[in-house]
Amino acid sequence: AQSVAQPEDQVNVAEGNPLTVKCTYSVSGNPYLFWYVQYPNRGLQFLLKYITGDNLVKGSYGFEAEFNKSQTSFHLKKPSALVSDSALYFCAVRPTGTASKLTFGTGTRLQVTL
């Protein structure tokens, strides 16, 4: 069975500093990996995905994520955080070859302060 771990419940960053939100996964075979963001009182919004190819993928709002197969990680990054980036971030994984088993992590709350 696949699983996703987001080891930090909360990440605090000052505006303008780089941010990293960590994600590790466990899956049989090759993974499809995703990041979603949830702003207060809203549904989840798709940020980016890794399917194949370049290990560094770029997404919405200046976010990027790096796929590391040997460490089974897919950390979310942004070079310069904004206060408006404060939200709940979810990592998700899907093994190739299955129709619908997208598994989410528990989420990491990102708090960006001035």
Add this chain to the structure above:
Amino acid sequence: ETGVTQTPRHLVMGMTNKKSLKCEQHLGHNAMYWYKQSAKKPLELMFVYSLEERVENNSVPSRFSPECPNSSHLFLHLHTLQPEDSALYLCASSQDLGLARAGELFFGEGSRLTVL
């Protein structure tokens, strides 16, 4: 706006009530999903529909009953719920269940359910 609309946004019901959650997507997608979001827990996939046919039912109690009359609409009928069913219920859609696209979900804003 994500193109997925959920109503009502908030619902309070007693354990003996019957109510329904509604989801409508305006994206022309073929797959629709119900997820349950509880604090400090991963999102729980409840049901998946593809072209109005249920393709997944993740051991959800029978007090939750989904209905998909067409590819644009999805309902979750609720009856004799328990207080632990209180949560945010999220509807989502995807273009189809193709391997990559099924992970790119478009979510509604959710229906916050409180069971007294």
